[in-house]
Amino acid sequence: MALKSSRVAFERTRRSVGGGVGSGLRAAMRPHPLFVREARGAHVWDLDGDRYVDYVMAWGPLVLGHSDPRVLSAVSATATKMQVVGTGHALEYLAAEAVLEAVPHGERLLWSNTGTEAVQVALRLARAATGRRRVLKFAKSYHGWHDTVHAGMAETDGDQPAAPGGRGQSSSVLDDLVIARFNDVRLARQILIEAVERDIAAVLIDPVMSNAGVETPSPEFLSTLRTLCDRHGVVLIFDEVIAGFRIARGGAAEKYGVLPDLSVFGKAMTGGFTQSAVVGRAELIDQVTAGVVHAGTFNANPVALAAVEATMRALADPVVYQTLEEISSEFDTVVGGILGSVPDGGSFNRVGSLLQYVPPGANTGLHGTGGLWTTILEGMLHHGFLFMPSGKVFLSTAHTTSDIEATAGALERLLRRT
Template sequence: MSHAEWAESRRMWERARRSLSGGVSTGLRAAAKPHPLFFSGGAGATLTDVDGHVYIDYVLGWGPNILGHGNPRLVAAVTDQITRGATYGAGHRFEIEAAEALLALYPDFDRVLWSNTGTEANLAALRIARAATGRQRFVKFTGHYHGWSDTMLLGYRRFADDGGVVAETRGQAPEALAQLELVPWGDAESLRIVLENSADIAAVVLEPVLCNSGVIAPPPGFLETVRELCTAHGVVLVFDEVITGLRIARGGAVERFGVVPDLVVLAKAIAGGLTLAAIVGSAELLDLTQQGVTHAGTYNGNPLVLAAAVATMAELGEEGVYEDFERRGARLADGLRGALAAAGIVGAVNQMGPVVQFAFGVTQVSDTRDFFAADQARYDRLAVALLARGIYVMPGGRLYLSTAHTDEQIDATIAAFVDALANE
């Protein structure tokens, strides 16, 4: 398959550039190689592009499609609800059913707040933490992503050599930088120093598994220490489980690691591909939204997405789902390590349940320095070679598995990696 064989995608992209900035609906897609692709549909773990090529899909909509494409239970729920209306601006049974199902997965908590995106929900969590503590500033960790807002898009890909905070994007409000303390991921002592020397920290916000920058597990005992420090200093601990929630365990990182934060932010997998986010937490914190803390949104908790959420959680509750995620994730990760070894290429592969990270040029990805040192340009070339072999992956090296992926598809993917690496 040559680049010319994506001719229809290229024509559509060029047409899109006349009406959409960059020809895409989110800026990250503009960097896709050889150019943004356009798709006509999906089925199970596969996607078909407008040129008729079928791919095994490890992008999964950048994570939300945890059930794959066209899952029958999800389709039935959404199809039934859309005939009854997309949104009411009022209460309905799915609000209750979805909240009860979610709290069953996170039994340490009392309440759910519905939102639409991870960016929105993280901002709401920070507002609640500020209201609860009477403080303003917050701590986050290098390489962690909590959405694209001015407040939280800091320390993700850009920071000063001394670890200081710098603007991440043009147009970012400079006062946002003053609200943040940036700490190296996994460095409990640096966090301790910050909390002991600042009386104005409302929250510590983190990805419990650093999925956005390397699929890096927390160092042993780190989450427990963060929990202890936040408790000792009266700071609200927020787990951003936009990626890990309902993915690395039914109850996400809280279940997997046994550390209970004060608030958990969820999105992506929670509604099987429809736009939904949530905050789960204690009644003491979340009921502040009935005590002067504004939490709003026209589309919050609409019946269409919550019907999808109920169906998604039911599907993920089937016997063996998470055991299969672990087994198939390990099968893919082991196969990719074998492909690197067979080609004699230096690289590393991380895996946590159905999330896998592939990196060139480093022997391990155990902290953000390793991740940023990886050869991303080489991976971009590999991604194009994989497209030509029927494998669709996102930039950056992260691969997602769904409930629809099969062992045979994973084995075909490993064979494609072996062939692509052998023919670099």
């Protein structure tokens, strides 16, 4: 793959778009972002017409692969009738019913556009319900780019102040965060016992640490958080922006059998379009009729909700999760097997169709693994395989055994040369 047109396109984009990328994290693509002209199933085609097997899947959303015909036909049928109307339409309840049907604790929902936004809404609901201010979250977890949650990634024992996640962020909101360690039951207990004194309104957790190593919760971690939240009047929020509708139809709640008060969903829910939701207990959600502000011009827009309804109906077929599990397990065994066959090759952590490359003995951080993964990222791109800079791998129902065998073959040849 020559990547020639992508290189030229990136240079041109940099002249009109800050950093040359639509989202800052994409700047980590090496040697530069691939410029795509078409995307179907498990594949994308670049501006030169070269085809790639895509393991990025738009950074998570595409559980059914690119351009799923069911989603496209629902979107086309709606888009020719209306686009955004700023008032009620039937897809508001049709899509909501399809989402609530899948989520074990789904009594009611609120629509918003991105995961970042939905997290903010969930926190506002928790603060309104408890009359408290602070949020317990876990080191290295990512909950969107907003100042209120985008904190430095350092591990703390809950007493050290959080650092801003980047320049230009407000430091005054950081005191709202209490940062603990994922899977540290003892520390969570120690902090939550003092929830009233510490003014803690919510526990915000990505139950599988999607952006920091794909670490699964220990058997007692989520259930202990549930018990402690109940005991100390704290709202338990699962951030399932990546995990939701990907690791299971009912997300982390279904997979681990622990029901939060609220869950935040985004990516996979909309099959490639833009919409997110806060889902959970009616009593919490209904606070929007009692002074909690939740707004957005593009919330619940018909085109996105047509995509949500079609995607959620497609995901209701149990074959989807069976297929995802089979193909993801095959990827782990076959491609992971190639890594395992070379010294210091590393391995994958896997929860369902979400995988994370882990270098030997390493504790992966957020959005970047370096070392051998950088070699793999760049080397595989030249042979027609698109991976993420962070080492995360997303599978879809559109990936096939032949994609995986081709990936393994190319990886083996690459590593033999390295």
